[in-house]
Amino acid sequence: MRTLTIRPLAKFGLLAGCLMLAGVTFAVAQENSPSLAQVVALDECEPSSFNAKLGPDFCKNVTLGAFTTFDNLFAEAAAGTPDPNWDFEPDTLRINQGTILSVVDQGGEPHTFTEVAHFGGGFVDGLNHGEATVPECIGGFSNLAVAKTRILQGSHIEITGLSKGEHRFECCIHPWMRVTVEVKGRGEK
Numbered sequence: 001m002r003t004l005t006i007r008p009l010a011k012f013g014l015l016a017g018c019l020m021l022a023g024v025t026f027a028v029a030q031e032n033s034p035s036l037a038q039v040v041a042l043d044e045c046e047p048s049s050f051n052a053k054l055g056p057d058f059c060k061n062v063t064l065g066a067f068t069t070f071d072n073l074f075a076e077a078a079a080g081t082p083d084p085n086w087d088f089e090p091d092t093l094r095i096n097q098g099t100i101l102s103v104v105d106q107g108g109e110p111h112t113f114t115e116v117a118h119f120g121g122g123f124v125d126g127l128n129h130g131e132a133t134v135p136e137c138i139g140g141f142s143n144l145a146v147a148k149t150r151i152l153q154g155s156h157i158e159i160t161g162l163s164k165g166e167h168r169f170e171c172c173i174h175p176w177m178r179v180t181v182e183v184k185g186r187g188e189k
């Protein structure tokens with residue numbers, strides 16, 4: 001009789017212990033779960049002129065008439081006044097280590113979000129305004145390392161595991177699209 005009454009109690013105690021442990025683990029996981037910081041890629045590509053040069057569906061019609069034609073984009077870049085509506089927003093970010101950077105392309109055409117040691121030219125000479133292609137962009141999409149940083153229209157990529165310190169990202173197509181990310185160490189203000 002005795003053993004019968006003790007057993008269920010012991011079982012209950014064990015179960016309660018497990019639940020408490022699970023609760024603690026959950027709370028810790030919540031506290032450490034990385035937050036999310038968003039960067040938006042924007043452009044105003046004009047579909048008919050872009051697609052005539054680059055193929056169907058390269059530029060999707062998303063900007064409701066706020067368009068820059070293919071030739072104008074190159075003319076503006078050549079003049080040293082690249083179109084400001086091809087842009088990553090925000091331009092600078094300060095995030096905690098562990099924060100996930102989510103980069104979403106809300107423009108009409110593809111971009112890249114490529115980490116570079118130093119800002120410079122991309123892989124399309126006509127958009128570089130004389131700046132040399134940075135090593136990280138060389139080869140364009142035929143370079144797998146560059147292709148992996150591509151963001152297609154309406155999609156996003158997530159950058160994780162950024163080390164403490166300053167990181168620079170640019171678009172390898174439109175090299176004036178630049179973002180500086182400062183990653184703070186844990187507990188740093």
Ligand SMILES: [Cu+2]
Nearest residue numbers: 111171173174
């Ligand atoms: Cu771009």
